[in-house]
Amino acid sequence: MENQWLSRAKRLQAIASTGLHFCKDEFDRERYQEVADIAQAMLANLANVPIIRIKGLVSDFAKGYATPKVDVRGALIEDGKILLVQEKSDGLWTLPGGFADIGRSASENVIKETREEAGLTVSATHLYSIRHKAKQPYDPDARDFYKLFFLCERRGETAPQAGLETSEVGFFPPDKLPALSRGRVVESDIHAAFDFSYGRQQFATFD
Template structure:
């Protein structure tokens, strides 16, 4: 079950952390020296904001928050949402590979797991949903997904529609619709396996006691 939704992080703290994450991402990917200077300045401002909020020297912040491009590497987070209606599951067709998957993507810094998947379903399928329960958390390398140089934890949520609208594709998808478990289209294996989808149907039928999330 979800924890108290009112127990949120301080707004300015969340913004400063998000600003620093964006700046460090820019520092990692840019090849333009002028852009690097701008990202360096933004990162410095974000660290100063965090220092002010914590009432500590900036040096404490620099030692506390390692750069995203270095330091101790941690797994990336991929979140998928299973929306089941009348015995069929919502899938979207990805523009990048023309294959089908449950809506989802990388988790954004500053948003909870539920907020991330609810936003992804809306952006990729045009549906407003509410994350009901976490039905699986998988380490990607321990399952038969295609090989990937990156390391991922994959979070799978059952989601309930909050409005009766029909799915429609978004900016990153070319189609969206519901499919029966015995009539699945060609799946994007890097995003989800057939086993992930059948696990969603099993969880939906069993209605297990939900794990706490967020």
């Protein structure tokens, strides 16, 4: 679970973003901008990065009502092993996935991401978990996320291959996982996929 000051700073940033979008009064805009500046400075201090990095993370700042972003991940299990991809950005491993694109459903995004990152055509068969990133043991993030995890099945006989954002693709047993990209996925996300696949979990979990 993330630091309480990180949660508060993100909440202040969201309030300022929504306020700047909807307010009409010039003085209110100045007040919301000051709240935004304070929140972004807090986030920069907490993350130990320049403020410009924080501002760049929120591309839709002050462009509507502030809501969490959506991250989708696909779990493909075959012969007791799960498909993982190695990210070029950090050299660590994760379930295929990423930001959900506008215009596609959540399952369509999972199919797209798995094809792009692992070279495989899959279908999304079950939603097995919805997690609020801030309340789970992921690496801290200045952005707020809902993470949707889908169980998938392979379609066709194409062999896995890395994509533009990945360097390797492989299948791993749950007791021999590689080093994970913990901003994207943690061990419990992978174990939950096995539990759902083997019938030990009957319904999607959520927080």
